[in-house]
Amino acid sequence: MRKVIFKLALLILCVLFQTSCSQSRHNIIIINVDDLGWKDVGFMGSEYYETPNLDYLSSLGMVFTNGYASASNCAPSRACLMTGQWTPRHGVFTVSPSARGKSEDRKLIPIKNTHTLSPEHETLSEILQENGYVTCHAGKWHLSDNPLEYGFDINIGGGHNGLPKSYYPPYKNVNIEGGKDQYLTDLIMEKAIQFVDTVQKPFFLNYSPYAVHVPIMPVDSLLPKYEKKASWNGQANAEYASMVDNLDRNIGLLINKLKKRNLFDNTLIVFTSDNGGLYGVTRQKPLRAGKGSYYEGGIREPFFFVLNGKIKQNIKSDVPITNLDIFPTILDYAKIKDPSLKLDGSSLIPVLEEKANKLERPLFWHFPVYLQAYNINDNETRDALFRTRPGSVVRKGDWKLHYYFEDDGIELYNLSEDIGERNNLATTNPEKTEELLKLLKKWWKETKAPIPKTQNPEYLNNN
Incomplete structure (x- = not known):
């Protein structure tokens, strides 16, 4: 109700001052x-x-x-x-x-x-x-x-x-x-x-x-x-x-x-x-x-x-x-x-x-679904069958972490040195990996991000 009243008040003010608003x-x-x-x-x-x-x-x-x-x-x-x-x-x-x-x-x-x-x-x-x-x-x-x-x-x-x-x-x-x-x-x-x-x-x-x-x-x-x-x-x-x-x-x-x-x-x-x-x-x-x-x-x-x-x-x-x-x-x-x-x-x-030359905040992406590949013979994705499998991503500063729900797979990249994301540093830099993973898990909780966990009975592990 308070939200409706607030919106109504804004509308009334805008009507009252329509001319000045339009000019500025x-x-x-x-x-x-x-x-x-x-x-x-x-x-x-x-x-x-x-x-x-x-x-x-x-x-x-x-x-x-x-x-x-x-x-x-x-x-x-x-x-x-x-x-x-x-x-x-x-x-x-x-x-x-x-x-x-x-x-x-x-x-x-x-x-x-x-x-x-x-x-x-x-x-x-x-x-x-x-x-x-x-x-x-x-x-x-x-x-x-x-x-x-x-x-x-x-x-x-x-x-x-x-x-x-x-x-x-x-x-x-x-x-x-x-x-x-x-x-x-x-x-x-x-x-x-x-x-x-x-x-x-x-x-x-x-x-x-x-x-x-x-x-x-x-x-x-x-x-x-x-x-x-x-x-x-x-x-x-x-x-x-x-x-x-x-x-x-x-x-x-x-x-x-x-x-x-x-x-x-x-x-x-x-x-x-x-x-x-x-x-x-x-x-x-x-x-x-x-x-x-x-x-x-x-x-x-x-x-x-x-x-x-x-x-x-x-x-x-x-x-x-x-x-x-x-x-x-x-x-x-x-x-x-x-x-x-x-x-x-x-x-x-x-x-x-x-007035500022940086914003101190992480960026997040969440994709708990599947998206198939267009061409399994020509791609640069994690595997040939999908453009992406269910996962989340966080970027903080120059560092970017990918997390995949199927296998708990983790990829870590330093974009300032590796913008093409070719050199996975997850095992060689465990401290940064853990830092970003904690950020991601906290974000899942704060946003109530749905996490896929149910196994697909039709899945054939042929890989």
Whole structure:
């Protein structure tokens, strides 16, 4: 009841001071690309993919070289971003079901997955909407049938589907008007720009294109450019490159519209990806593995923040962050205080505004389910059958520990010396192993993280 009264009071205050709020509040845009890898953009070093608009935009703010998704595949990462909470708190652990791969290869019964985000969780969009923001979701949602039920005023193409059946019309499973001959990424951005062009109040745009997720469907006009280019560090897929290029072009159109409407300087822009690049389509060398894995290639992302007058230009930070930090950072910049919220991330304003150069906290990941491999003959995961088996991960400082529930397996890496996670130090550094394992066990208890323990009777121990 107290929570309801508090929310009501905030709404009344916002209505009373609507004019002054509108003049001073920052607009907010999250660009959350699907399956874009850490090095799939020029500003992170790729010499194959061409992303001039993102390279320019990143130069206007702070780039985080140790930026992470809070999960290694789509739905849980998006649930974490929208709720600001670790996976054990909302129960979205994977893209349903949790029992992926062959049953005879799974030693444990995985934890049941939550397919639809519970409306009991307060989302970032709901908080902003309650505080006077006009809210628009554009693109992939993947958390429920309808984002309008989670604090969005406008929905452009978002539903429970995790990918389009086609980027060319008819899009089949993407509910969106128009697009007789338009590539889906182009159409979604066209409608997002229409929103930006007409909105009169402070706004929140959650721009989350289906690109560059499979199906890999090239943009024909861009394909020849990449077919002629030499490969670079395992990046050579011209069809995928055309999708990255086209996405970049669309983001350029959005930036141009913001500038034309004199909105750019007062808009906080956050850019990231929901998980690592799809191994086999793209590579993130020297990072190990890709989407679905909890090695660095599956969770480390391109990540930057831009806000003119608050965040200096051309700044890089090696502070480890995750997309859980987006929620509290946005609330701070929007000057929204809500003591009823329980957020697991940290506001990044001290780092973004160079009042601090580190955040003393561990980062955690929890994946008590199975995710099968795409190609057992070409992967960099722990075993060929699964991108990951049930486990948890903790990073503290430069140290990262993996723990696996099937066999109590432990891997320890010093990322400052071994970013590719090739040299397991668990036995040679037992003190650090024990320190991080204690942190992880304490975190399991605090978050009531479900631990898979039940043996699978269909398991065949053939390995």
